[in-house]
Amino acid sequence: MSENVQHPALDDTVLVRSHEHSQRYLQSLATRHVGTKRGRDSMMAALEEPLSSLGEDPAQVIDLIAEQVEIGMTDCSSPRYFGFVIGGAHPVALAADWLVSTWDQNAGIHAISPFSAAVEEVAAGWLLDLFGLPTDASVGFVTGGQMANFTCLAAARHHVLRAAGWDVELDGLAGAPRVTVVVSEAAHVTIHVALRYLGFGTRSLVQVAADDQGRMSADDLRKALAAVSGPTIICAQAGNVNSGAFDPLREISEIATAAGAWLHVDGAFGLWATASKELAPLVDGIENADSWSTDAHKWLNVPYDSGVAIVRHAADHRAAMSASAAYLIQTSGAERDAIDWVPELSRRARAIPIYATIRSLGRQGIDDLVTRGCARARQMAAALQGDSGVTLLNEIVLNQALLRFDGSDEVTRRVIAGVQNEGTCWVSGTTWQGRAAMRISVTNWATTERDIALSATAVLKVLGAVRGRRGDVNDA
Numbered sequence: 001m002s003e004n005v006q007h008p009a010l011d012d013t014v015l016v017r018s019h020e021h022s023q024r025y026l027q028s029l030a031t032r033h034v035g036t037k038r039g040r041d042s043m044m045a046a047l048e049e050p051l052s053s054l055g056e057d058p059a060q061v062i063d064l065i066a067e068q069v070e071i072g073m074t075d076c077s078s079p080r081y082f083g084f085v086i087g088g089a090h091p092v093a094l095a096a097d098w099l100v101s102t103w104d105q106n107a108g109i110h111a112i113s114p115f116s117a118a119v120e121e122v123a124a125g126w127l128l129d130l131f132g133l134p135t136d137a138s139v140g141f142v143t144g145g146q147m148a149n150f151t152c153l154a155a156a157r158h159h160v161l162r163a164a165g166w167d168v169e170l171d172g173l174a175g176a177p178r179v180t181v182v183v184s185e186a187a188h189v190t191i192h193v194a195l196r197y198l199g200f201g202t203r204s205l206v207q208v209a210a211d212d213q214g215r216m217s218a219d220d221l222r223k224a225l226a227a228v229s230g231p232t233i234i235c236a237q238a239g240n241v242n243s244g245a246f247d248p249l250r251e252i253s254e255i256a257t258a259a260g261a262w263l264h265v266d267g268a269f270g271l272w273a274t275a276s277k278e279l280a281p282l283v284d285g286i287e288n289a290d291s292w293s294t295d296a297h298k299w300l301n302v303p304y305d306s307g308v309a310i311v312r313h314a315a316d317h318r319a320a321m322s323a324s325a326a327y328l329i330q331t332s333g334a335e336r337d338a339i340d341w342v343p344e345l346s347r348r349a350r351a352i353p354i355y356a357t358i359r360s361l362g363r364q365g366i367d368d369l370v371t372r373g374c375a376r377a378r379q380m381a382a383a384l385q386g387d388s389g390v391t392l393l394n395e396i397v398l399n400q401a402l403l404r405f406d407g408s409d410e411v412t413r414r415v416i417a418g419v420q421n422e423g424t425c426w427v428s429g430t431t432w433q434g435r436a437a438m439r440i441s442v443t444n445w446a447t448t449e450r451d452i453a454l455s456a457t458a459v460l461k462v463l464g465a466v467r468g469r470r471g472d473v474n475d476a
C-alpha cells in the first residue's frame, strides 16, 4: 500500500469532538442528577427535522446529539442508578467497545476477521472457566439475555427431538413428537418470548409453582414431570429479576437427569454468582444443566449489547444455529465461524469488550465486582430499614432488594416517583406478591459505599416529604 494514499475520513474533527463529549459526560457521571429531564415532546422538538437534502455539518450533528441525549435519558451508567438490572460500562470495556466500532469488523465469519474469531474463542474459554462450566461447552456471543435464551432453547429443541428420531431443523415442528416445556411461574418474560419464537406457544407450557422468593418448587416440578413422557425441556432460573433468588438448582438438575429432560438455566445476571467465592452455595448444581444464558452487559459491565449463550452439547448448538451459503467463505478446520453459534449473520465483534474486561479485571476483580454489588444492596436495605416504616420484602441473596414503605402501595409508588424526580439516585418499581415494591439493583462497578449512603438519605428524605403531604391531605 502506497504511503501517500489519503483516507477521506482522516479529517477527524467529529471523532475528536465525540471523544470530548464522552470524556465530559463520563467525568460528570458521579455528580449528575440521575433521571430523565425531558420526555418525547421535548426530544421530538429538538430532533425532528424534514429529511435534509444536502446534509449538514457532521460536527454540528454530533454536538446536537450530545446535547440532547444528556437531557433526554436516564444516566444508566451512574453509580447511583439502581433501576432494572443495568450494569454501567467499565472503562476498559468502553475503551474496547470504541475500538470495536473503529475497526468495524463483521465478526460473522473467520475469513473476515481471524482476530475477532480468536478473541471469541479465548473469551469463551475464560467464561467457561469463570463460571465453572464444562470446558468443551459451546459459546455464542449474542445481543442479550433474550437471544441467549432463544439460542439455548433452540439447541434444546434440536436435541430432545433428535433423541426422539426427529430432525426439527429439516422437518419443522408440524407432525413432530410433542415436546413438553416446563417453566416456573416466576420465569423471566424472555423465556416465554424465546419459546414463542421456537413454536412453543405460551399456553402450551407446563407451569410449575414458585415460592415466596420466586424459587421454582422442586416438588411441584417432580409432580409435573410424573404426568409427562417424551421429549422434555425444563427452564430454571439463576437470579430472579425482582428478588435475585435462585431456583434449587442441584435438586432440579437431579430431577431433570432422572427424567431425561434438557435443563436450561436463565442466568442473565445470576450466572455471575459462580464467579464469586462467597456466593458459591447459591449456584450449587448449576454445572449439571445442559445450557446456560447470561448477559455480559449486566454484571460484567460491558456496554450493550452483549449476551452469552452456553450449551453443553456443541453439536446440538451448531445444528440449531449454523447457516451456510455458497458465497460465504466458511472454514472446515479448527477456525471458529461465529455464525455457527448465534442467530445473526453479520454482527459486531462484541466479544472484544468481554475479552478486554476479563483480561483486565482477572478472576479476583470479577469476584470483587459481583460480591461488592451484593454487599451494597444489603447496605442500602439496612440503611432504609433504619426507618421503621420501611419493610424488606425479599431475602437479599444477591444484588437485589425489594422495599415497601409504610405498608402501602400508594406510599411506595409515590416514594419511587419522588426518588426518580429528586435525582440523587434512580430506582424502579415492581409488583411483588401482589404488593407494590421499590426495586433496587446494584450492578455497577463504580457504586461506592458513599453512593449508597447518599442515596439512602435521599430516599428517606422523599419518604418524609410523601408522609408530610399525606398528613396535609388527611388534616384537610
Ligand SMILES: *Cc1c(COP(=O)(O)O)cnc(C)c1O
Pocket (backbone or CB within 6 Å): 085, 143, 144, 145, 146, 147, 188, 190, 239, 240, 241, 266, 267, 268, 269, 295, 307
Ligand atoms: C435481564 C434478564 C433477561 C433478559 O436479558 P436482556 O439482555 O434484557 O435480553 C432474561 N432473564 C433474566 C432473569 C434477566 O434478568
